[in-house]
Amino acid sequence: MANPLKSPSTIAAVLAGATGIGLILWAWDLPPFDTAVETTDNAYVRGKVTFVAPQAAGHIAEVRVRDFQQVHAGDVLVQIDDRIYRQNLAQAQAQLEQQQAGLANWEQSKASAEAAIAAAEANVESAQATLRAAQANWDRTAPLRERGVVNQVDADDARAALDSGRAALHQQQANLEIARQDLQTVQANRASLVAAVDGARASVELARIDLDNTTVTAPEDGRVGQVSATVGQYVSAGTQLMGLVPDRVWVVANFKETQVAGMKAGQLAQIRVDALGRDRLTGHVESFSPATGSEFSVIKTDNATGNFTKVAQRVPVRIGFDAGQPQAERLVPGLSVEVTIDTDAAPDRPAEGVAAAN
Structure with missing residues (x-):
């Protein structure tokens, strides 16, 4: 009797089953196919794109x-017609000169007022001296009049001089107070006046800034990037004229949360770039996102409603390119890349104060 285990159909079925189980284990990275090398093609070159707009x-x-x-920084990109702004600056400077002239006049007025005080004080001293002389004359005349040595007219003149001296002193004291x-x-x-000068000076600075x-x-x-500005076009503050892409770029790789357990800042990363014929570049892990990508989405998911299906979340990982790679100069933000990281490898450069993912 033939052994059924040796029949071709049985052998084919066993091989097919073993192959299927192996494929499942390989697809889910289960033993014996599990590996510490993590790879993702959900990765892109990033850079800080600045949209240039006028003020x-x-x-x-x-x-x-x-x-x-x-x-280069400081190069002129666009020149806006500045005739109106030049006239505004000239007008502001004229206003400043006018206010400064007013302040200079104040200095002259102050000097004149101080001189008037000095003159009034001198007049007070003169009136005091006249009053003392009149008082002394009266003090001499009054006893003589009582003894009949001096006639009444001279006595009246002495008394009138005394009263006049007192009045003159009061007048000069009043002038001093004025x-x-x-x-x-x-x-x-x-x-x-100082506030007016400061305000005019600020207006000049604002006009100069404009x-x-x-x-x-x-x-x-x-x-x-593409220059949308054209000669003769009217633009207002905030109108986008063009984009500016700085030279420095990096990679943001979105690994699944099940892949980042062994990742650390400073680990070596292998980067394949589609646009460079899949040339391999090297970089190092710089930092990890403080939250998964879903937390930064505009529309947040609500897992507390309806039927729940667990979906592995993505953790953005920032990777910087190593120096000395000429091909890296051809990279621009937005390019697709494939990133591979050996999570068992020890970091070979400082983590620069960034905490590891685990």
Whole structure:
């Protein structure tokens, strides 16, 4: 009797079953196919793309760059017609000069008020001296009049001189007080004049800033994207003129939460770039996202309602390119890459203060 275990159909069925089980174990990274090497193709080159926009409104007078041109920080990108802004600056400077002249006049008024006080004080001293002389004359005349040595007319003249001296002294003292009050009034006006000068100076600075803003410059080194600005176009504050892509780029790889257990900052990463013919570049893990990608989505999921199905979440991992790789200079933000990290490998560079994923 033939052994059924040796029949071709039985052998084929056993091989098919073993192959199926092996494929399942391999697909789920289960023993003996589990590995510490984690790979994801959900990864992209990233960079800080700055959209250049003016802070001043006006017609574009000149566009000095073309699409995809390399620029350096401070290079002029677009020049806006600045005639109105130049006149605004000239007007503000004229206002400043006027306010400064008013403050200079105040200094002159203060000097005049102080001189008037000095003159009033001298007049008071003169009136006091006249009063003392009149008092002394009266003190001599009054006893002589009682003894009949001096006639009544001379006595009346002496008395009148004394009264006149007192009145003159009171008048000069009043004039001195008026001069002092005038000085107080002049000094009180200084605060408003200084404030007017400061306000005019601030207006000049604002007008100068507005004038400077008519020249749109590159904020940092990089390459411009497509230039949408055209000569004669009217732009307002915030109008996007072009994009600027800095030279420094990195990779954000979105690993599943089941893949990051052994990842640490400083570990070596192998990066394959589709746009470079799948050339292999190297980099190192720099940092890990503080939350999964779903937490940063606009529409958040609510797992507390309906039927729940567990879905592995993605953790964004930032990877920086190693220096000395000429091919890396061709990378631009948005390119697709494939990242591989051996989680059993020890970090071979400092973590720079970034906590590991586990």
